[in-house]
């Protein structure tokens with residue numbers, strides 16, 4: 001098992017707890033994502049992933065695909 005890294009992504013467009021849940025599901029569907037922890041109140045998601053199996057563009061695309069905007073930091 002390779003190293004899992006954790007990264008925080010700021011998300012725009014979530015307006016309730018079920019939005020955060022949709023983001024969690026979209027991310028956890030990705031091969032290589034171990035865990036996503038999305039907070040509607042904080043407007044961000046913390047993603048634990050294996051960078052050898054999934055890259056950040058796929059993570060961003062999954063969030064966008066769920067209907068939200070990823071803020072560049």
Ligand SMILES: [Cu+2]
Pocket residue numbers: 014015016017018019020
């Ligand atoms: Cu919502």
